[in-house]
Amino acid sequence: MNQIRILLVDDHPVVRAGLRAMLSDFEGISVAAEAADGDAALRELKRLQTLGDPVDVVLMDLQMGAGMDGVTATAQIRLLEAAPPVLILTTYDTDADILAAVEAGASGYMLKDAPPEQIRQAVLAAAAGQTALAPKIAALLMNRIANPAPALTPREIQLLELLATGLSNRAIAKKTFISEATVKTHLVHIYGKLGVDNRTAAISEATQRRIIRAPGQ
């Protein structure tokens, strides 16, 4: 069997070195290239494709400091012709992350604290066109399907974002040109959907579920 050629995408040199070292220990797997963010990954993919040296699997981190983030990058990659499968390898396991990645077309989702052997299995599965989910992730998804989270409306998300900046109900009302009463109504709905009963908890919960960005991010 041919070598499985991999593109590593991670903004941490340390992690890239670790994956390179770990993967090169395995028979049949080799690291073809590396990239520090989504843009660079796309460039690398195209470059290698035109060289007639395409990669078989992309190993992608989700959080990348500066450039294009992992979910966006995954979606972009899946738009390419002859797009390689994208295997997500990240530290975060919020359901929002996972769902976003899967929606973007990821073919697997692993956590960085996984033992080497699990990562190897996932790479092999991805290369074979199969899906690979870390056990933790699989459990999370099952749970998600069992109790589906109520979806927030765009308006509610908008208010949630203003909420997170520290505005009062009145200030939010002014800024969105609605009455304070309406703001309160929305908030009550939001609390219900998030399973909390005050604004700070809503912010905390929404941030953890990655419905909104962390304040100041």
Added chain:
Amino acid sequence: MNQIRILLVDDHPVVRAGLRAMLSDFEGISVAAEAADGDAALRELKRLQTLGDPVDVVLMDLQMGAGMDGVTATAQIRLLEAAPPVLILTTYDTDADILAAVEAGASGYMLKDAPPEQIRQAVLAAAAGQTALAPKIAALLMNRIANPAPALTPREIQLLELLATGLSNRAIAKKTFISEATVKTHLVHIYGKLGVDNRTAAISEATQRRIIRAPGQ
């Protein structure tokens, strides 16, 4: 010059592999041992000491899923006889993290997205008994000195952290074994120092100033 012997402490196999690979590329540096958490690190240190094979520098992550966390581990290590310098290598750069680590006796603070050469320099500095701060961290500290942030007391930071998880005043009081009145007093002080006038704004401001971590991080 003798080899600098290092103990790696990180709960992610991937990261350990990366550091091992990266460090072994450098002349004069070798990885003597690895540990997945603080407890294991202490055991390793003692074991190697009794073997007459002590390590020169500990490279320590701050966040470790299960076992003893990095700050605690650092403090414990510094209590040992002939304690080696501890160099923190982590993803997080909030004030609270940095201060806690320095207080615990860390001799350096690097970020995981640092280029290999910077990490190497930091290891050499630590081995020589010097302090090594990542440029980003140094800049952060300088900035803190330039615009004298009204210093929050440790107690205030602690309450701020609880605040950010969405707890009510009463819940915070219960959790910290103080009265609700005292919680309010602290909050008023916090609002004053941060220049805000409500709890959500305090969270937003404190997160942006990196006094605390974003909720859920």
Added chain:
DNA sequence: CTCCGGGTCAACCATTTGGTTGATCCGGCG
């Protein structure tokens, strides 16, 4: 010793937020 700052608490009051009920408007769907 005295002073000061951090941490603790109480009492009080104004304002904000939380929670409920009910109502209107509008756009899409069967």
Added chain:
DNA sequence: CGCCGGATCAACCAAATGGTTGACCCGGAG
């Protein structure tokens, strides 16, 4: 057409939060 859900608003009450004043204890600096 009638129904439903999202968005809007009002009125009302209960509870939490914000803001102030004053007080006590303690440990460290002068």
